[in-house]
Amino acid sequence: MTLLKLIAASLVACFMALPALAGIKIQEVTSAGGIKAWLVEDHAIPFAALELRFRGGTSLDAPGKRGSVYLMAGLLEEGSGDMGAQDYARALEALAADFSYDADRDSVSISARFLTENREEAVALLRQTLVEPRFDQDALDRVRAQVLAGLRSDAKNPNKIAGEAFAKLAFGDHPYGSDGKGTVETVSAFSRQDIFDAYEAVFARDRLYVSAVGDITAEELGVLLDDLLGALPAKGAPIPGPADVSIAGGVTVVDFDTPQSVALFGQKGIEREDPDFFTAYVMNQVLGGGSFETRLMTEVREKRGLTYGVYSYLVPRDLAAVYMGSVASANGKMAEAVEVIRGEWRRMAEEGVTAKELKDAQTYLTGAYPLRFDGNGRIASILTGMQMDELPISYVETRNDRINAVTLEDVNRFAAEFMDPDGLHFAIAGRPEGLETTN
Numbered sequence: 065m066t067l068l069k070l071i072a073a074s075l076v077a078c079f080m081a082l083p084a085l086a087g088i089k090i091q092e093v094t095s096a097g098g099i100k101a102w103l104v105e106d107h108a109i110p111f112a113a114l115e116l117r118f119r120g121g122t123s124l125d126a127p128g129k130r131g132s133v134y135l136m137a138g139l140l141e142e143g144s145g146d147m148g149a150q151d152y153a154r155a156l157e158a159l160a161a162d163f164s165y166d167a168d169r170d171s172v173s174i175s176a177r178f179l180t181e182n183r184e185e186a187v188a189l190l191r192q193t194l195v196e197p198r199f200d201q202d203a204l205d206r207v208r209a210q211v212l213a214g215l216r217s218d219a220k221n222p223n224k225i226a227g228e229a230f231a232k233l234a235f236g237d238h239p240y241g242s243d244g245k246g247t248v249e250t251v252s253a254f255s256r257q258d259i260f261d262a263y264e265a266v267f268a269r270d271r272l273y274v275s276a277v278g279d280i281t282a283e284e285l286g287v288l289l290d291d292l293l294g295a296l297p298a299k300g301a302p303i304p305g306p307a308d309v310s311i312a313g314g315v316t317v318v319d320f321d322t323p324q325s326v327a328l329f330g331q332k333g334i335e336r337e338d339p340d341f342f343t344a345y346v347m348n349q350v351l352g353g354g355s356f357e358t359r360l361m362t363e364v365r366e367k368r369g370l371t372y373g374v375y376s377y378l379v380p381r382d383l384a385a386v387y388m389g390s391v392a393s394a395n396g397k398m399a400e401a402v403e404v405i406r407g408e409w410r411r412m413a414e415e416g417v418t419a420k421e422l423k424d425a426q427t428y429l430t431g432a433y434p435l436r437f438d439g440n441g442r443i444a445s446i447l448t449g450m451q452m453d454e455l456p457i458s459y460v461e462t463r464n465d466r467i468n469a470v471t472l473e474d475v476n477r478f479a480a481e482f483m484d485p486d487g488l489h490f491a492i493a494g495r496p497e498g499l500e501t502t503n
Contacts, residue, residue: 088437090447090457093282095289101274102447102457103285106440110180112278114190115444116293117171117452119271120303122244123383125262130239131246132254132262135204135211137167139259140174142203145192149203152189161186163193169244170382171452172266177441180279183288191292194267199259208251215248222326222392225493229318230311230328233491234386238307268300269293275447277440307384309333313487314502315402317494325398325494326390329405331484333378333385336453343478344378344387346470349425350417351408352376352389354432357424359408364391370401382452387482398496406485413483416476430464 091103122133141156141163143149156163161178174194178186218224228243235241245251272293276285309332334344352360352375360374376389393401417425437443450459492499 088460090460091282092457093285093289095286095294097290097294099269099272099274099289099293101276101285101289102451103275103280103282104277104443104447105279105281106277107279110279111440112178112180112183112276112280113440113444114176114178114288115275115441115448116174116176117273117448118173118266118268118300119171119273119382119452120266120300121168121171123169123239123304124265124301125239125244125246126258126265126301129246129250129254129258129262130242131211131244131251132258133172133266134167134245135208135251135254136199136259136262136266137165137172138207138211139199139203140165140193140197142207143198143200145196145198147192148198148200152193155189159186159189161189163190167244169240173445173448175441175445183280187288187292191295194292195295197260197263199256199263201256204254204256204259208254211245211251212248215243215245215251218243218245222320222322222324222493223390225318225320226326226328226491229316229493230330230388230489230491233316233489234309234311234330235307235384236310238383239304240307240381240384264297265301268297270299271303272296273448273451275444275451277444277447304383309384309386311386311487311489312503313484313489315490315492315499316503317492317496317499317501319495320493322494323395324392325395325492325496326392327398327402327490327492328388328390329402329488329490330379330386330388331487331489333380333387334482335385336380340474340478340482341378341380342466343470343474344482346422346425346429346467347412347417347475347479347482348376348378348387349429350421350475351412353425353428355428357428359412360389360391360405363408364401364404368400368404370397370404374401374405393496395495396497398492398494399498402490402492402496402499405490406488409483409488410485412479413485414480416479417472419472422470422472422475426467426470429467433464 093101093103125132143152159182164175166173232241352358364370364374371391371393374391379386379388
């Protein structure tokens with residue numbers, strides 16, 4: 065309860081400070097052992113958040129071991145050192161600390177929150193998690209059962225079915241082309257050694273990114289970094305090479321008995337470091353970004369009532385980039401929704417955007433940005449993501465300027481070059497009337 069109250073107070077303090085976001089002070093800290101981190105000091109509350117990310121994620125699964133990294137991440141909180149799962153949970157609770165673990169295609173992340181008075185003990189427990197994992201057989205069996213239950217549930221989820229179909233079409237045999245959670249067959253077969261192998265592939269200093277926010281100084285953070293991470297090996301497993309985005313235009317229908325079909329659609333995307341990325345970002349806001357005023361929402365939902373929601377989004381992953389969208393519609397209406405979406409893709413390519421649409425998109429994107437910084441943990445996550453994207457510390461201050469610097473000519477030139485209505489592919493799970501697989 066003490067931790068929850070402090071977190072709540074931290075959120076309130078953060079919202080009060082939002083107007084001063086442009087003045088947020090980010091320090092780069094390098095420990096005596098050479099470990100780098102970004103830090104935002106805030107001593108108003110005796111509480112800090114720490115974010116660790118290890119590049120590679122589920123893409124580091126060994127051949128035939130799909131899902132091993134994901135399962136390994138789920139086992140990190142199931143005991144370490146001389147503590148079994150229950151003892152570990154009691155120790156964490158006694159410290160009023162919170163650790164969470166996750167794995168996605170590009171990273172394994174660890175988020176930690178702790179009180180200043182318990183920092184030393186909390187960091188020691190987290191270090192034990194990182195360098196002395198147990199992966200006990202009973203814990204492996206228990207967490208494996210949870211993952212298997214999730215996989216069986218996903219097999220009945222049209223969103224997951226459509227997503228897997230699109231990924232396979234876009235990325236083929238690359239790790240991006242399959243679910244990082246694995247399959248029922250692969251997960252069922254994992255041994256303890258497979259989990260230790262996954263652990264050794266991920267946790268190394270050559271793919272580490274760290275941020276800290278809250279009641280901690282640069283000097284204290286430097287000591288913490290070496291204590292927590294200094295014992296990790298220098299290098300982990302090789303990260304796979306880039307994926308070849310080979311998707312072509314058309315429709316793929318995966319038969320699934322449901323009254324409402326789900327579609328994921330997309331084309332080749334744009335890399336995060338591309339000079340036109342901000343232009344693409346603004347253009348996407350006009351087409352299908354996160355508001356009710358986009359073209360797709362207007363044409364598909366408001367005018368025709370074909371869906372409750374339709375969105376488009378840039379997906380610049382580490383090893384490949386796609387430009388995607390999603391929509392759900394009744395089986396009898398999905399064909400029309402597909403036609404309208406493809407038409408809007410074409411209209412963007414041929415007509416671009418208007419001056420008013422550009423201004424509205426810029427106003428929305430710049431106004432929404434400060435709202436992301438809604439707590440120490442969220443800020444630490446954002447800063448770590450910035451490091452992984454190789455953005456400068458000054459990005460927090462210059463990001464909105466980059467949005468506002470996009471011109472009408474920039475957007476319309478880019479849209480004409482980039483938008484590919486004939487290359488747009490729809491992966492649909494359901495029984496959409498009037499639509500069949502075209503390739």
